[in-house]
Amino acid sequence: MNHQTLLETCRDDFPSLKRQRNEKPPVYMDSACTTLVPRQVIAAMNEYYTDYPSCGGRRSHHWFAEEVTNRVEGNSEKGIKGARQSIAEFINAESEKEIVFTLNTTHAINTVAMGFKFRPGDVVLLTDREHNSNLLPWLRLQKSGQIKVEHTTADDGNGFDLNAFESHFKEKRVRLVSMAWTSNVTGATLPAKEIITIAHRYGARVLLDGAQTVPHQAVDVHALDVDFLAFSLHKMCGPRGVGVLYAKRELLGQGAGEWEAGEDVIEPSTLGGGTVEDTTYNSYRLLEGPERFEAGIPNYSGLIASGATVEYLRQIGMERVTAHEGQLNSHLTKALLDRYGDTGWFNILGPQEASQRGGVLTFEVRRPNAVGFATELNARNNIMIRDGVFCVHSYFNERFGLNWIHPKSHRDHRMIYRISLYLYNTLEECDVFMETLDEIFKERSYVE
Template identity: 65%
Template sequence: MSATVPMISKAMLDSIREDFPALKKKRNGLPPIYLDNACTTLVPKQVIDAINEYYTTYPACGEGRSRYWFAEDVTCRIEGDSGKGIKGSRQIIREFINARSEKEIIFTSNTTHAINIVALGFRFKPGDVVLLTDKEHNSNLVPWLRLQGKGLIKLDHVDSTQDDIFDLENLKYKLANRKVRLVSMAYSSNLTGYTIPAKDIIKIAHDYGIKVLLDGAQTVPHKTVDVQDLDVDFLAFSIHKMCGPKGVGILYGKREFLGQKLHESDETPDVIEPTILGGGTVTETTYDSYSLLNPPERFEAGIQDYPGQIAAGSAIEYLQRIGMNRINSQENQLNHFLTEQLLNRYGETGWFKILGPHDSSQRGGILTFEIKRPNALGIAEELSKKSNVMIRDGAFCVHSFLNKKFGQGWMRPGLPQEHRMLYRVSLYFYNTMDECQIFLETLNEIFEERSYV
C-alpha cells in the first residue's frame, strides 16, 4: 500500500466510532460488530440530528411549494441559499460526484428506483439491446427483464474472464456485433466487490454512440466518483449505504438527457421521459394537458422525503470530513487482513472459496465466501448469537449468476452433504481490526463445532 494514501489513525477511528449510537449498544455484555455494510450502513449522530432538526424545527414542504417560514427553511436546506450561506444537499451531492449542475441530481427512493427511472423512461426502439455484466443485482436485471418480456428490448451480458474480472474484449465484441443501445452495469458488484473498469467501458461504448448507466450503489459510498471524468451518462446510488437515511437515492443524468421541453413529445429521442407524474412535476395543467417542469423536478413526483434529502447532505458532508481516500484505504486494509487470514486457514480445504478476485484490493470492502459443507446454513445466525457479529448470507439478489454457477435450485432441499452457502462480509470505515479478529475467531469456533475443521 502506498505511503501517500491517507490512513485512519487509531485516535480518528475512536472518534469516528463515538459518532455512531448503534455501536454503543450491547447485547450479552458485548458490542455489535456490524459487517453488513453492503446492505446498509450505520448512521452517525450528525445525520440523525439533521433528521430530528427537520421534524422538530421546520416540518413542512420543500421544493418552493410554499413560501412561508418553515417551507423556506426546508427548501434552502435542499436547494441551498447563497444569501444565507447555506449549501443545499443537492449542491453537496453535485459537488460530491462532480456533476456540472444541480439540475442533474434527481432524488429518488433508492438505487432500484433510480434505475427504473432510466429503464422506463428510455425511448427504446424494437430490437434495441441492453448490455449488462454477468453479476447484476436484481435491481439492475429485473427492470430490463420486464422490458424484454414485453418485447421492447433484448438483454445480453458480458461474461467475466476466468479470473473473474471484466472482459473488455467481450464487451467490444458485443458492442460491435449486437444492436446495443444502452450499457447498464454494476460499477462494483455487491456479490464480489469487484469494480469494473468503468472509464474504459464508457469510452468504448461512447465510441459506438451507446449510452452508459452505472449502478454505483456499491461504489459511490467507498471511493471518489467523478461523473465528468468518467463521462458517464447516468449514475444511480443509494444514500443509505453511505451513512445516510433509508429511502433516499440519487439518479445523476447528463442534463441533455433529462429534457427541457414542456412536453415529452417535443424532446429528442435521447431524452428519458418522466414515468411517474403528478404533483411537483408540472408547471401547470388544463383539463386536457399539462406542461412539465424542468429536471430534476419533473422526475420527483409528489411530496418528497424532505428530512431524508436534507440528511443526505449531512451524510455526504460527514464522509467528506473523513475523506474518501481514507475510507477506501481503511476498507482495503481490513479486507486484505481478512482475506489473508481466511485463505491461510481454509484456503486449502477445498470447501472454502472466496468469490471474485483473490486480490482483496480489487474487491473494496466486500469479501464473499462459499462454504460447501453439510448444513452450511445458519453460520450468520450463529455469528450473531455468539459474538454479535452481523454478516449476510444467501444469494444477495444475484440469483441469476448464482443459479448459473451452482445450478438452478441450489438453495432448494437436498442431501446434507450437498449443501453450500454463501456468506458476505462487507466493511466500512468504522470497522476495526479487532472486530475482524473477533469475526475470525467466532467463525473458527463455529467451524470446529460443526467439525468442518
C-alpha cells in the same frame, strides 16, 4: 490524520455502536446491505421533524417552507437546495440540475428503464451478475418485446474482458449498457472509463449502478463521462428511502415542454404535483430539470439529511475510506486463506486479491451442514453478516444450477456468506469474526 486515527474518532459518531447485548458490542459487517448512521445525519433528520416539518420546494413560501428549501446555518446550506448542490459536488457533476432524488438505486434504475425511448431491436447489455434491481426492469422490457437483454461476463479475478464486451456492439445494436459498477457479490469494480469509451464509440449510453461504488470511493462523473449513475444514500451512512439518479443534463430534458423528442432524453414515468410549470384541463408543461422526475411530496427529512451525509463523508475523505476498507479486507482475507485456503471446501468469490474487492469478502463453504453460520455468529458475538444469494439469484443459479440452495441431502450443502466492511469497522472486529468462525468450524469438525 491517518486513517487509523480517523477511525477511532469516527466510531464515536455512531450511536448504534455504543449498544450492548449480552455485555458485548455489535460487530456490524453488513454494510453492503445498509450502513449504520452517524449522529450528524440523525440530527439533520430530527431537526426537520422538530423545527420546520412542513412542505418546501416550489409549493408553499412561508417561514417553515423556506427553511425546508433554503435553510442556511453558518456558511453551509442545509435545506434541500443545499443537499442537491452537495451531492452534485460529491460526484463532481456539472450542476445540481443533474441530480434527481429518487427513493433508492432500484427506483433510479427503473426511472431510466421506464423513461428511455427504445426502438425495436435495441439491446441492453448487462453483466452476468446483476442485482435483481438492475435485472428485472430490463427483463420486463424484454418480456413486452421492447428490448433484447444480453449479458457479458464480469470479473472473476482475471480482469474485465473488454474484447468480449466490445464484441456485443459489433454484432447487435446495443443502445444502453447498464451494469453494477461494483458487484455486491464479489466486490470487484468494473473499469468504468474503458467501458464508457467503448460504448460511446458505438453510440450507446451507459448507466452505472453505483450502489456499491459511490459509498466506497471518490467518484467523478464528469471525468468518466458517464450518462447515468444510480446510488442509494442508505448505503453511505445516510437516510433510508433516498436515492439519486445522476443524468447528464441534456438527457433529463431541457425545455419546459412535455418532453423533448431528443433521442435519448428520458421521459418521467410518474407525473403529478411538483413536476409541472403549468397545466390546463387538457395540457401540461413540465418543469425543466430534475424536479420533473420528483412527483409528489418527498421524504423531506431524508433529502435534507442527504446533504449532511455527503458532508460527513467529505470531511472524512473518500480516499481514507477506500484505504481503510482495503486494510481491513487484506487482514481478513489473509487470516481466512491462511487457515482454510488449502482445505478444498473454502473459496472466496471473485478476485482473490483483497485490494480488488473493496470492503466485500464473500466466501463459499461446501461442507455437510454448511448452513446457519450467520445465525451462529450473531448469537455468539453479535457479529452481523449476510448469507444467501444477496438478490443476485440469476448468477448463482447459472453458476451452481437450479435448486443448489436446497440440495437433496445435507451432505451436499454449499452456502455463501458475505462480510461487508465500512469506515467504522476495526481490525479487532475482524479478529473477533475470525475467532468466532473458527470456533464454529471446530465444533462442526471442519477443522482441528
